Structures are given as C-alpha cells and as structure tokens.
Amino acid sequence: xxxxxxxxxxxxxxxLHIGGARTALYNWLLVKKLGGKLVLRIEDTDExxxxxxxxxxxxxxxxxxxxxxxxxxxxxxxxxxxxxxxADELVRQGKAYRCYCTREELAAKREAAKAAKQSFQGYDGxxxxxxxxxxxxxxxxxxxxxxxxxxxxxxxxVSFDDLVFGPTEVSxxxxxxxxxxxxxxxxxxxxxxxxxDHRDRITHVLRGADHLVNTPKQVLLYRAMGWEVPAFxxxxxxxxxxxxxxxxxxxxxxxxxxxxxDHGFLPWAFCNFMALLGWSAxxxxxxxxxxxxxxxxxxxxxxxxxxxxFNYRKGDPKFITDPxxxxxxxxxxxxxxVEILAPHVKQQLEAASIWSDAxxxxxxERDWFLRTLELVRVRYNFLTDFVTLARAFFDDxxxxxxxxxxxxxxxxxxxxDYLPRLADRLDDLEIFDLETTEAALxxxxxxxxxxxxxxxNAARVALTGQGxxxxxxxxxxxxGQARTCAxxxxxxPLCAGE
RNA sequence: GGCCCCAUCGUUCAGUGGUUAGGACACCGGCCUUUCACGCCGGCGACACGGGUUCAAAUCCCGUUGGGGUCACCA
Numbered sequence: 418x419x420x421x422x423x424x425x426x427x428x429x430x431x432x433l434h435i436g437g438a439r440t441a442l443y444n445w446l447l448v449k450k451l452g453g454k455l456v457l458r459i460e461d462t463d464e465x466x467x468x469x470x471x472x473x474x475x476x477x478x479x480x481x482x483x484x485x486x487x488x489x490x491x492x493x494x495x496x497x498x499x500x501x502x503x504a505d506e507l508v509r510q511g512k513a514y515r516c517y518c519t520r521e522e523l524a525a526k527r528e529a530a531k532a533a534k535q536s537f538q539g540y541d542g543x544x545x546x547x548x549x550x551x552x553x554x555x556x557x558x559x560x561x562x563x564x565x566x567x568x569x570x571x572x573x574x575v576s577f578d579d580l581v582f583g584p585t586e587v588s589x590x591x592x593x594x595x596x597x598x599x600x601x602x603x604x605x606x607x608x609x610x611x612x613x614d615h616r617d618r619i620t621h622v623l624r625g626a627d628h629l630v631n632t633p634k635q636v637l638l639y640r641a642m643g644w645e646v647p648a649f650x651x652x653x654x655x656x657x658x659x660x661x662x663x664x665x666x667x668x669x670x671x672x673x674x675x676x677x678x679d680h681g682f683l684p685w686a687f688c689n690f691m692a693l694l695g696w697s698a699x700x701x702x703x704x705x706x707x708x709x710x711x712x713x714x715x716x717x718x719x720x721x722x723x724x725x726x727f728n729y730r731k732g733d734p735k736f737i738t739d740p741x742x743x744x745x746x747x748x749x750x751x752x753x754x755v756e757i758l759a760p761h762v763k764q765q766l767e768a769a770s771i772w773s774d775a776x777x778x779x780x781x782e783r784d785w786f787l788r789t790l791e792l793v794r795v796r797y798n799f800l801t802d803f804v805t806l807a808r809a810f811f812d813d814x815x816x817x818x819x820x821x822x823x824x825x826x827x828x829x830x831x832x833x834d835y836l837p838r839l840a841d842r843l844d845d846l847e848i849f850d851l852e853t854t855e856a857a858l859x860x861x862x863x864x865x866x867x868x869x870x871x872x873x874n875a876a877r878v879a880l881t882g883q884g885x886x887x888x889x890x891x892x893x894x895x896x897g898q899a900r901t902c903a904x905x906x907x908x909x910p911l912c913a914g915e
Numbered sequence: 916g917g918c919c920c921c922a923u924c925g926u927u928c929a930g931u932g933g934u935u936a937g938g939a940c941a942c943c944g945g946c947c948u949u950u951c952a953c954g955c956c957g958g959c960g961a962c963a964c965g966g967g968u969u970c971a972a973a974u975c976c977c978g979u980u981g982g983g984g985u986c987a988c989c990a
Contacts (some may be wrong), residue, residue, distance in 0.1 A: 428990045432972090460990055467990095493990095520988075531916085539986080563988055582920070591918055591986095599988040606990045630919065630985045653921080653983090660982060673944050695938095701938040721928085723919095728926045741927065741940045751953075786986060796952035825950085873949040885951030 421453030423621045424614065425479075425486070426462045426493070431665045433478030434672045435727060436625065436655050439691045443652060444623050445484045446692070446715040449708075454811035456835040457489035462497065462609055478674035483684050483708065488617070492765050493609060496616070500604035503612045503642060504564050504597055512635030512641045513597060514881040515562040516544035517555045539593025540565065564598035566608075568637065575633040580621075580650035580717050587633040595634055604617065607631055611638045619647050623717075626724075629661075650717055653695050653724045663727060671729045671738055680737060683761060686749040690742040695721045704748050755787050755794075762790060762803045769804040771812040792887050798802050809881040810895055821884030822911065825874040832875045832912035839872060840905035849898040851890050858889075879908035 425441045427433065433441075434465055448455045457479075461467040476490065476579045507513035518540075526541060545567065547555070571777045576586040597608040604612075614622060629651045639646040655663050663672050670676045689705050698714040705711040708854075736743060750758065758775075766772035776786035795808045809815035826832060841855040843849070858876075862869050873889045880892050880901060891903050 426990085430990080462990080490979095523988095529986090559963055561988095585919085587919075593986095602989080603987070603988085610990080626920075628990095651920095656983075658926085662983080676946055693928070694952065695927095699929070701927080701929060701940055723921050726926060736941085739926080744940055778919095795954095821950090869948090870949045877950065883951085887951090 418618070418796065419619060421448060421451045422428045422456065422617065422619050423448055423623055424456045424617060425451065426458040426460045426610070426613070427475050428466075429465040429468060429475060431471055432667050433473075433475045433674045434663065434668075435674065435691065436663050436672075437475070437643070438478065438674050439655060439694060440623070440625060441484050442482065442688055442691050443696070443720070445486075445622065445710055447623060447717065448487075449712040450715050452519070452618075455485075456491065456619070457486040457546070458493060458613060458617070459489075460493045460610070462493045462500075462606070474675070481678050481684050482674065482687075482688055487799055491617075493613060493614075496609070496613060497603070499616065500609045500612050502604065502644050503599070504604055506607060507566065507597070508564060508642055510641075511567070513564050513566045514545060514547075514594075515552070516540075516565045516594070516596075517547075517560045517562045519561075523585060523704060540595070542594050545594060561600040561762040563596045563600050565594040566597050566634070566638065566641070568592045568594050568784060575636050576743075577632060577636050577646065577649055579629070579632075580630070580648055581653075581720050582626075582651055582722060583666040585629075585632070590631065592637075593876065595841075596710055597638075607634050607636060611635050611642070612645060615639070615642070615644045621648045621650060623650045623652065626653050650720070653721050655694055655727050656724050658726055658728055658730075660724075660726065668729075671731075672727070677738075677742075681712045681765070682742075682800035683749050683753075683800065686746040688744070689749065690739070690745045693741075693745075694727065697721075702751075704745065706749075706753070743798050750797055750800070751794045755790050758794065759787060759788060761800050763896060765800050765804050771804065771808070773811075785895075792891055792895055796885075806883070806886075809883070813900070815882045817882045817908075817911070818884060820880070821878045825878045825884055826908070826912050828875065828876050829867075829871060830913050832871070833909050835861075835867070835872055836875060836905045836912065839876060840902040843898060843905075844902045845895070849894070851894065854890050854893045875912065876905065879911070880904050 420666050423444045427437050427441075445455055447453075457717050459475075461472065472490070479486070482884070487667060504513065508515070512744070521541070544565070570589045570735075572589055574586050574588050575592075576584065579585050595607065596605060598604045632649055632651075636646055657663055657668060660797050661667065674687075678684070685708065688708070689703075689711065692705070692711055692715075693703060696715075696719050698716070698719055705714065728737045728741070730738075730740075747881060763777065765771060773782070775782035777783065789807075789810050790803075793803070795811065797803065797806060803811075839858060839861055842861055843854060858872065859869065862872055865872075874884065877886055877889055877892060878884055880889075880896060886892060896904070
C-alpha cells in the first residue's frame with residue numbers, strides 16, 4: 418500500500434474554530450496512526466474575506482494544539498495557473514463548456530422553475546448546445562462567460578464509498594452542469610480543490626459532512642481528468658446546543674481555539690476533548706494521557722455518523738464552556754506528571770510577573786515548586802487558576818477575599834489576638850513539620866478553649882486570602898515558618914474589623 | 916421546497932437479535948473533613964413514534980415525525 422497522504426485545507430477567513438480544529442485533529446490522528454504525511458494548504462483563492470492575519474491565527478491555533486504537519490503550508494492561490502489549465506483541458510476535451518448566461522437570466526429561470534413547481538431548479542444547459550455561430554456572436558458581443566462542467570446524464574449515477582457514511586450514490590439527474598470557472602477567470606473551489614488534492618497526491622480526504630453533497634461533483638471531475646479518486650471520509654458536524662452549525666460569526670470566541678488557550682486549557686486536554694466529540698474507540702475510555710495513547714486507539718471506524726452538540730453554556734458563570742471540556746482539562750491538570758505541568762504553570766506565572774527563576778533551577782526551590790503544584794492542583798480546573806487561586810503561594814501580595822474575611826477572620830474579634838499568639842507558637846518550633854505545627858495549634862486551641870475550626874479557618878484566610886484551600890498544616894509548610902508567622906501577625910488587625 | 920444524511924439519559928460515548936440498556940459530564944443526596952476540592956457510595960435520567968420480520972428487536976426492513984447538511988460565478 419502506498420503512503421497515506423491527507424490534508425487540512427482551511428480557508429483563512431477568521432480564527433481557527435472548533436470545527437476546523439477537530440477536522441485538523443482527526444486528519445493528524447489518522448496520519449500518525451497509519452503513518453503518512455499531512456499537508457497543510459491555505460485555501461485563499463479569491464475571497465475578499467481571506468486575510469494574512471487569519472492564516473497566521475490558524476497556524477498558531479494548530480501549533481498550540483500540537484498538531485504538526487509534514488508539508489506546507491501551501492497557498493492555493495499559488496496554483497491558480499494549474500487550476501485554469503485543468504479547466505482549459507476539460508473544455509478542450511469537450512467535457513466542459515463556456516456558458517454565457519448572465520446571473521440575471523439564471524435567476525429569472527430559477528424563479529420560473531420555482532413558480533412552475535419544478536423540482537429541478539439547477540442550470541438548464543442552454544449554452545451546452547450553442548452552435549458555432551451563436552457562440553461567435555456572443556463572443557463578439559463581449560459577453561462574459563463562465564465554464565461549466567458537462568454532466569453526462571447517461572451514466573445514471575455517481576457513487577463513492579465513504580469511509581464513514583458507507584456507499585453513497587447520487588443520481589446524475591440531480592446534478593446540473595455546475596460552474597468550475599468564474600466569469601473573472603478564477604476557478605471555483607470544487608475544481609481547485611480537486612486539482613490540488615491530485616497534485617498533492619492526497620489518498621484520503623477527511624473533511625466535514627457539509628462537503629458530502631459536493632463530493633459527487635468532485636468524483637466526476639477526477640474521472641474527467643483521468644485521475645485516481647481518493648478515499649473520502651466525512652465527519653459528522655459539531656452543532657451548538659440549539660442544533661445549529663457552529664460558526665465563528667454566530668458563536669464568537671467560545672468556539673475559537675484561542676479562547677481555550679487564553680482560559681488556561683492544556684493543549685492536549687483540549688485535543689482529548691475534541692477527539693471525543695464524535696469519536697470513540699468503542700469502549701468507555703475518555704482520558705487519553707498522551708497523544709500516543711489516542712493515536713493508538715484512533716480509527717476511522719470509530720467516527721460517529723450523527724452530529725454532536727458542543728454543549729457550551731452561554732452566560733453561565735460556572736461553566737465557561739462545555740462542562741465536559743472543563744472536566745477533561747481538570748483531569749489532566751491533576752493527574753499528569755507534575756514535571757510536565759510545571760512549564761505550563763511557569764508560563765502563567767511569568768505572564769503575571771510573579772515567576773521566580775529559582776523554581777526552575779533545580780534543587781530545593783524547584784522541589785518546593787513542584788510540591789506546591791501537587792498540593793494545590795487537585796482543586797483547579799484551569800492553568801489560570803495558578804495565578805489567581807494559588808497566588809498567595811507564589812507572591813506575598815495577594816488579594817483578601819471579602820466573603821472569606823467576613824466569614825472567618827471577623828468571626829470573632831478575639832482572633833486579632835489569637836493569630837499573633839499562634840504565630841508565636843509556630844515561631845518557637847525547632848522542627849516545622851506537619852506534626853509539630855498541628856500539635857502547636859491544637860495546644861493553643863485547648864488553652865484558649867475554642868473550636869479548632871475557628872483558628873484554622875481564620876489562619877487560612879490570613880495566609881491565603883481565601884476561605885478555601887489545602888489543609889492548613891499543608892499551607893503552613895508550603896509557606897514556610899517565616900512567611901507563615903509574618904502573615905499571621907500582619908493580617909491579625911483585620912480580625913478587629915479594620 | 917428538492918436531494919442527501921442522521922436519530923440511545925439534558926450533553927457525550929458504549930451497546931450491532933436475547934443486557935436489570937452501561938460509562939462519563941451535569942444535577943441531587945450521603946460518606947470523608949478544619950474549609951473547598953479530590954476521592955468513595957447512592958439517586959435522578961434515554962432506546963422519537965407507528966407498522967412489520969423474528970421464538971426474541973435499541974439493534975434488521977418500511978413509513979411517520981424530528982434534527983442536520985446542501986441547493987452560489989464562498990471555501
């Protein structure tokens with residue numbers, strides 16, 4: 418069997434959105450699974466909508482996801498000549514022809530057909546049988562023309578075997594003589610795409626099911642050119658909660674890959690989630706620790722035929738996106754090797770200007786950093802949580818949460834006295850560990866005849882600014898003796914309500 | 916509307932003739948506990964409908980309904 422070659426051909430009309438990301442991911446998985454090459458092709462032909470910035474954004478999105486390609490990015494516009502040559506060849510062979518009908522004429526005919534309740538409203542083929550004289554006349558008039566592919570109805574039907582949807586057959590009576598070159602001389606997608614895929618020796622076309630209907634036309638084109646038809650695999654679409662097709666226009670940033678990067682998703686967790694939207698290995702597995710795990714499990718057979726819903730919640734403060742996506746991210750966040758998590762957190766801390774190079778250098782500081790990540794990550798969902806929720810561990814300047822202040826610190830004015838006394842006890846400790854700190858705290862609690870929770874919760878708020886977090890003795894150790902005592906004394910006045 | 920595709924809990928993914936229809940997320944309880952999480956235990960919750968075929972149907976066939984795709988000189 419010859420080498421598998423697939424392609425991802427985004428049109429640069431905006432950022433990379435989840436539909437495109439999923440298509441790219443599946444192509445990438447397929448190539449990694451079967452061994453082959455992925456070619457990236459920017460389909461920028463025509464379109465006032467295509468922009469350089471968009472192409473750049475798409476590339477960045479792919480890179481962030483960790484999707485690598487083997488060839489390209491090619492620019493479809495660089496091959497315009499080839500596309501035109503293919504059209505010319507088709508005309509030369511009599512498989513395509515110039516059509517001089519204007520849009521207005523066509524529109525009028527469609528209206529008429531509609532009025533007459535005819536089911537077929539495509540092109541009627543009137544220019545197909547133009548005599549040489551008629552043609553010459555129209556040319557002399559300087560009438561603009563498009564090139565139409567001549568659909569040979571005699572064959573009856575076109576068929577192809579879709580790797581996902583199975584054998585597919587479309588009656589040729591349903592197809593009209595479709596346009597392959599615009600009046601401005603620029604070939605259309607349906608043709609360019611075929612020419613490009615042939616030139617790039619694409620063996621498997623894995624794309625969205627929205628392309629299912631123009632596949633027959635493309636099969637006809639391949640055959641007319643005498644080219645081998647690639648295998649097609651169409652993937653069911655991703656819909657929004659209201660079952661509408663996902664689009665950048667309608668859904669905004671929640672469907673942009675960039676959104677997930679900016680909100681603290683791990684690239685791989687995002688891929689893991691995307692892969693599960695419309696695919697499964699046939700078992701109940703959901704977490705794939707590494708790309709290798711997923712690649713191994715991936716099969717085209719596992720791709721679903723039915724559309725899936727990307728269940729994002731608009732305006733829900735608890736779920737910024739599909740809850741499952743958040744869950745998968747959280748799973749990876751707290752189970753992945755901490756050494757691999759570290760660089761991601763570093764990036765976040767650096768961006769927030771609270772990073773210290775010592776945490777990267779090895780030795781004690783490095784160990785502390787990793788231990789601290791281990792300590793806090795279990796309750797986090799996003800990488801961004803490390804700069805917000807975990808801030809007190811990495812920086813002495815941390816915000817005091819109003820609610821926690823009220824509930825724990827100001828619960829009893831006497832805490833203004835208790836906290837410094839706790840600091841004194843902790844200061845006196847020769848050995849500062851889980852056992853000694855707990856013993857010290859409990860001893861104080863006993864002497865004061867108060868509930869442990871009163872002091873513990875107040876200490877947590879004083880130390881971290883938050884009412885929630887790791888066990889208090891773990892916090893003591895993570896902060897260290899000096900910082901713990903200093904903060905307890907520093908924040909004590911807050912208990913009195915200042 | 917024509918043509919095409921699809922149809923299992925709210926979402927997602929299993930289940931391809933015989934299952935108490937399973938897992939995950941979400942939701943609701945409980946346990947754990949100094950808080951919040953994690954974890955553990957439990958609950959809620961689906962085969963769209965109607966006909967067939969069969970001893971037996973979520974699984975096969977037909978129809979209906981519902982949803983989606985597409986009908987461009989966009990890609």
